[in-house]
Amino acid sequence: MRLPEQKAFYIDDWRVSPAEGVLSRGSEVVHLEPKVAEVLIYLATHAGEVVSREELEREVWHGAVVGYDAVTNTVIKLRRALHDNSRQPQFVTTIPKRGYELIAPVHYLESNPATDSAPQPAATEPPSSSPPAKPQLIVITTALLSVLIPVAAGLWIWIDNHSSISELPIAVPSIIVMPFENLSNDPTQDYLADGMTEDLNTNLSRTAKLHVLATSTSYIYRGKHITPQEVGKALHIDYVLQGNIRSVNDAIRVNAQLVDARTGFNKWGDTYDRSTQEVFNVQHEITSGVINALAVSLTDEEKQRLAHKATSNLKAYDYFQEGQKLSRQFTKEDYQLSEQAYRKAIEIDPTYGRAYGALAYDLGIDFLRAWTDTPVETLDRALDLARQAVAIDDSIPQTHWALGWVYLQRKEYAKAEQATRKSIEIAPNYADGYGLLALIYNHEGKPEEAIKNIQKGMQLNPYYTWDYPYNLGRAYYVLGKYDKAIAALEDANQRNPNSLFATIYLVASYVRAGRQDDAEWLVQEIQANNPRITISHLKKTSPASPKLLKPLLADLRKAGLPE
Numbered sequence: 001m002r003l004p005e006q007k008a009f010y011i012d013d014w015r016v017s018p019a020e021g022v023l024s025r026g027s028e029v030v031h032l033e034p035k036v037a038e039v040l041i042y043l044a045t046h047a048g049e050v051v052s053r054e055e056l057e058r059e060v061w062h063g064a065v066v067g068y069d070a071v072t073n074t075v076i077k078l079r080r081a082l083h084d085n086s087r088q089p090q091f092v093t094t095i096p097k098r099g100y101e102l103i104a105p106v107h108y109l110e111s112n113p114a115t116d117s118a119p120q121p122a123a124t125e126p127p128s129s130s131p132p133a134k135p136q137l138i139v140i141t142t143a144l145l146s147v148l149i150p151v152a153a154g155l156w157i158w159i160d161n162h163s164s165i166s167e168l169p170i171a172v173p174s175i176i177v178m179p180f181e182n183l184s185n186d187p188t189q190d191y192l193a194d195g196m197t198e199d200l201n202t203n204l205s206r207t208a209k210l211h212v213l214a215t216s217t218s219y220i221y222r223g224k225h226i227t228p229q230e231v232g233k234a235l236h237i238d239y240v241l242q243g244n245i246r247s248v249n250d251a252i253r254v255n256a257q258l259v260d261a262r263t264g265f266n267k268w269g270d271t272y273d274r275s276t277q278e279v280f281n282v283q284h285e286i287t288s289g290v291i292n293a294l295a296v297s298l299t300d301e302e303k304q305r306l307a308h309k310a311t312s313n314l315k316a317y318d319y320f321q322e323g324q325k326l327s328r329q330f331t332k333e334d335y336q337l338s339e340q341a342y343r344k345a346i347e348i349d350p351t352y353g354r355a356y357g358a359l360a361y362d363l364g365i366d367f368l369r370a371w372t373d374t375p376v377e378t379l380d381r382a383l384d385l386a387r388q389a390v391a392i393d394d395s396i397p398q399t400h401w402a403l404g405w406v407y408l409q410r411k412e413y414a415k416a417e418q419a420t421r422k423s424i425e426i427a428p429n430y431a432d433g434y435g436l437l438a439l440i441y442n443h444e445g446k447p448e449e450a451i452k453n454i455q456k457g458m459q460l461n462p463y464y465t466w467d468y469p470y471n472l473g474r475a476y477y478v479l480g481k482y483d484k485a486i487a488a489l490e491d492a493n494q495r496n497p498n499s500l501f502a503t504i505y506l507v508a509s510y511v512r513a514g515r516q517d518d519a520e521w522l523v524q525e526i527q528a529n530n531p532r533i534t535i536s537h538l539k540k541t542s543p544a545s546p547k548l549l550k551p552l553l554a555d556l557r558k559a560g561l562p563e
Contacts, residue, residue: 009108011044011091014082023081030081031521035060035494039074043092043102052099061494073497075100173294174211174237177201179222180254181244189247191321196245196254196283198324199310202396203287204241205429206305209296212429213237214461232261235462239267241290250276256286258293268293280309280317305426308395316349323358331498332371335362353393357402360385364409368541369500370532375541382406390419397423397430408440408543416440431460438471443544447475466495470502477509478548485509500526500533508555519559526561535563 008017015024021037023030032040038060043051053071061070075092078084084091091104177200182193198215205212213235221231228240243256257269268289272282287306291298298306311317323341326334342359345352363382365371372378386406389399404420407413417440424433434457441450454471458464473488486509492502503522510519526533535553542549557563 007108009044009106011040011082011102011106012104016040016044031517032081033074033077034490035070035074036077036081039071040078043100044106047102047104047106050095050099050101055099070495070497172209172211173239173296174213175204175239175241175258175290175294176213176218176231176235176237177204177215178218178231178240178242180242183244183246184248186247189245191318191325192247192252192279193245194325195317195321196243196279199283200241200286202398202427203283203306204290205397205427207291207296207298207302208428209298210291210294210429211237212460214431214464216465217461217463220463227264228259228261229264237261239294241286243286247276252276252279252282254279254282254286256289258290277314279314280312284309305395308393310354310393310396311345311349311352313349313352316345316352316355319345319348320352320355320358323355323362327358327362332369335365335371338362351392353389353391353399354396356385356392357389357399360389360402360406364406367409370530370537370541379406379409383410395426397427397433400426401430401433401436404436404440408436408443409541411443411543411545413440413444413545429460431457431464433457434460435468435471438475439467442471442474442478443548445478445545445548447478450475466492466499466502468492469495470499470505473502473509474505477505477512480512482509482513486513486515500530504538504556505552507559507561508552511555511558516559519555523556523559523561533561535561 008015010016013025016022017024018037018041021032021034023032039056042056042060056071075094079089079092082091089103091102093101093103095101177197180193180196182190197218201212201215201218204210217235228242231240232238238261240259240261241256242259243254245255246253252272252274254272254274255269256272258267259265260267270286270289272285274282284306311320319341323338323345326338326341329335339359339362342355342362345355346359349355360382363372363378363385367375367379367382383406386399386403390403393399400419400423404416404418404423407416407419417437420433420436420440424430424437427433434453438450438452438454438457441447441453450471454468454475458468461468469488470492473485473492476482476485476488486506489502489506489509492499493506496502503526507519507522507526510516510522535556538553538556539549542552544552
């Protein structure tokens, strides 16, 4: 069934007004968040069908990089709005390992939706020689929601000067490391493929003679059948590194190919049959193969850094990858599990500097989000771990990045900037380094510098994660460009509904833009999820300078955040 564009319709006895993003039943009126409304509309267009998480991410989030919980939390909010029960659903049911299904009857209105008050039977559409409109066009044409749909990936890079990636004068070869495939019949071996992808990206990012896109951009193509030429055309890059890994017992086979994205011809390729313990040697050999094939000249310092291994212990590496995966879920429980995994990695390999840095970051998150009963001690421990990380391994950008991030939480801005710049010095293509610099400048009250750095990060990571538009939105908020701030912060919030500070700055931007109802509604959501988030808590934990924090807290008070 296809719903008429911009028409109100009924799901059972709930009246849905897409243009307003409103549910109503009798005297009860419920205002939906934009993404909640879009998911509801998409499920309604597929009533009686199972819609997978991947389909929702593709059609509702339009391929944006979102946290794993984005779909789950949106469905939870939808059920809450409909007064539905996941255990005994009347509207939305979860089909294990498949997705979601709208099981309530859907009826749409033929006449003016403003004057209709009762469900009408669904009309049968006459056959037509023209192809039916795609369901997602309903969302796109909806007046209100079209304003709120996330901006296409990469647009924010040039939001002020209207340039494009293809216009960027890149004098060095550009490359993307595509997600390596796990050809083993064992999903538990996925960490080897993911680790291969991420470590090759990190290695190649350490030279200034290559332009390397971030792994979060390459993961957009995970599981998709797409040619190197198509990737090259979409991202305006020269080369694609792709491959696969198969693990059987204690042996691995790794295939790697460097493909010219313009012609589709192989520039270089090799196959490695080794023991599992030699996976780190294989990473080094693939890196060397790519650098030699592209005739990239390395400095002596770059050669030394590339020769260094973060760890030689596969079990420690396994725990580290598990921690990385868990920390991307953005929930308290997952962060606790992530910390356990990092501690296991450190226990197995006490010289694993990157694991120390990752654990330091997690503890900083505990401090920031009030997930600890001993905030001062937690932040002190985070600093100790970050310093250990750099002392153990100063050859990789991640340890310096972790130290910079912890210094930022302590409001030691000069030290934070120094450590973060060191991460970029080591890896000139390190997108997250530019992102952290932007965050530091935002906290210092330097929005123009923040925008400059976040745009550089977005150039390296066109399919960026939630924290990129968050930083952009914060800078626009400080500059008083509230419409741009709201658009960017809504984008960040939709990519990661658990992003506390994206939500907080969105509340403040709503207040400044005169959208008091929206601001108050979001504050209620913040309090429902974590009652410990108050004005006094933000005073203690926010790394923002006092001159920036004072107006922010004033806006949050106006929205109803308790003292």
